[in-house]
Amino acid sequence: MKMAKILALDTSTDACSVALEVDGERTEIFKVIPRKHTHELLPMVEQILAAAQLSVQQLDAIAFGRGPGSFAGIRIATGVTQGLAFAADLPVVPVSSLAALAQGYYRVSNDQDCQIISALDARMDEIYWGGYQIQAGIAKLIVAEEVCPLAKLSIDLSTTYVAVGSGFNYAEQMSTAVRAQLTTIETQVYPQALDILAIASTEYALGNTVIAEHAQPVYLRNQVAWKKKDQQ
Numbered sequence: 001m002k003m004a005k006i007l008a009l010d011t012s013t014d015a016c017s018v019a020l021e022v023d024g025e026r027t028e029i030f031k032v033i034p035r036k037h038t039h040e041l042l043p044m045v046e047q048i049l050a051a052a053q054l055s056v057q058q059l060d061a062i063a064f065g066r067g068p069g070s071f072a073g074i075r076i077a078t079g080v081t082q083g084l085a086f087a088a089d090l091p092v093v094p095v096s097s098l099a100a101l102a103q104g105y106y107r108v109s110n111d112q113d114c115q116i117i118s119a120l121d122a123r124m125d126e127i128y129w130g131g132y133q134i135q136a137g138i139a140k141l142i143v144a145e146e147v148c149p150l151a152k153l154s155i156d157l158s159t160t161y162v163a164v165g166s167g168f169n170y171a172e173q174m175s176t177a178v179r180a181q182l183t184t185i186e187t188q189v190y191p192q193a194l195d196i197l198a199i200a201s202t203e204y205a206l207g208n209t210v211i212a213e214h215a216q217p218v219y220l221r222n223q224v225a226w227k228k229k230d231q232q
Contacts, residue, residue, distance in 0.1 A: 003021075003022075003023050003024050004021065004060040004201065004204055004205070005020075005021065005022050005054065005058060005059045005060050006020070006021045006059065006060060006062070006063055006093070006197060006200055006201060006204060007019070007020050007048075007049070007056070007059050007061075007062050007063070007084075008020070008021075008062070008063040008064065008095075008193040008194070008196040009041065009062070009063070009064045009077045009080060009081055009196075010064065010097065010100065010191050010192060010193045011037040011041060011070075011073040011076045012069030012073050012074050012077065012097040012120075012191050013070060013073065013120065013166070013190050013191060014032055014034040014070075014190070015032045015033075015190035015191070015192070016031050016032075016033050016037045016040055016044065017029060017030040017031070017044075017192050017193035017194070018041070018045050018048050018193050019048070019192070019193035019194045019196065019197040020048045020049070020052055020054075020197075021201055022052050022054065026194060026197055026198075027048060027052070028048075028192065028193055028197075029044045029047060030192055030193070030194070031044070032190070037073055037076045037077075038076055041076060041077070041080055042080065045080070056087070057088045059088065059090055060090070060091075060204070061090055061091045061093055061200070061204050061209060062081050062084055062085045062091075062093070063081075063092070063093040063094070063196050063197060063199075063200030063203075063204075064077045064078060064080075064081040064092070064093075064094060064095065064196070064215065065077055065095060065096075065097040065100060065191050065196050066078065066094035066095060066096065066097070066215070066216070066217055066218050067097055067217045067218040067219055067220070068096075068098065068120060068122070068128035068145065068147070068218060068219060068220045069097045069120055069128070069191070074097075074217040074218075074219065078215060078216065078217045081215055082212045082215050085211075085212035085215065086212035086213070090212070091204070091209035091211065092209060092210050092211070092212055092214075092215040093200040093203050093208065093209050093210075094210065094216070094218075095196040095199045095203070096130070096141070096145065096218070097120065097191040098118040098119075098120065098128065098129065098130040098132075098145055098165070099132060099199055100139075100191035100192060100199065101116075101118035101120075101165045101190075102116040102118045102134075102139035102164065103139040103195035103198055103199055104164070104189060104190075104194075105162060105164045105186065105189070106134045106137070107194070107198070109162075111134075111162070112134045112137075113134075114133075114134070114160075114161070115131060115132070115133050115142070115159060115160070115161050115162070116131070116132045116133070116139065116161065116162045116164060117130075117131055117132075117143075117153075117155065117161045117162070117163045117164070118130055118131075118132060118165050118167075119150075119153075119163065119164075119165040119166070119167025119168055120165050120166055120167050120191075121166040121167050121169060121170075122147050122167070122220075122221070125149055125150070125173075126147050126148060126149050126150070127148065127149075127153070127167035127168075128146075128147050128167065128220050129145065129147075129148070130144065130145035130146070131143025131155070131161075137198075138198065138199055139199065143155070145218075145220060146220065147220045147221045150167065150168075150170055150171075150173040150174055151173045151174065151175065153174055153175075153178055154178075155178055155181060157177055157181055159181070160181050160182070160183045161182055161183065162182070162183060162184045163182045163184065163185045163186070164186045164187075164189055165186075165187065166187055166190075168185050168186075168187050169187050171185055171187075
């Protein structure tokens with residue numbers, strides 16, 4: 001069976017990353033570059049494609065981190081993905097940035113049995129979060145994504161979880177009962193295109209794609225949080 005060539009992009013946080021799968025091999029360029037995504041993303045795409053001696057037209061699909069996360073960042077990845085996919089007539093695979101966090105934890109830990117809570121700082125004393133479980137090596141959603149104050153995070157207290165993402169930088173705001181169910185808290189991690197690629201590869205094989213015009217960001221809320229928590 002012919003293996004797909006997929007490009008993945010993510011700019012949903014301060015990190016900016018691109019990843020490419022060719023013949024089952026995955027490569028990534030990853031940088032933490034706050035407020036520089038607009039200038040760096042396309043050169044990074046050109047760099048990773050040039051290294052593989054590929055053009056956009058030779059790809060089978062483009063995947064992107066559709067959010068939640070930084071409003072401006074999500075729009076950058078969405079716009080670039082739409083432009084590249086439309087020009088080359090390629091299908092698009094939108095992937096949750098929260099799912100990418102869970103996938104990243106699995107990639108590093110190889111822990112197939114844990115349940116993962118992914119959370120990103122949503123500012124205004126809130127987090128974006130969702131619950132995931134690893135099934136056949138892929139992070140699958142088991143608790144719907146939502147935005148809420150960290151203090152109101154509600155989980156099934158009959159099991160334990162791994163907590164990943166910047167949303168847990170303020171873990172002291174969680175209830176004691178919830179905190180007791182977290183076996184690990186990892187905050188210094190970002191959604192990465194490499195993990196978006198892993199999820200997208202499976203989704204593409206299942207035919208779960210959209211056309212460029214239907215590649216839309218997911219914010220989880222409508223109002224823009226202008227200030228970081230420590231600036232409020």
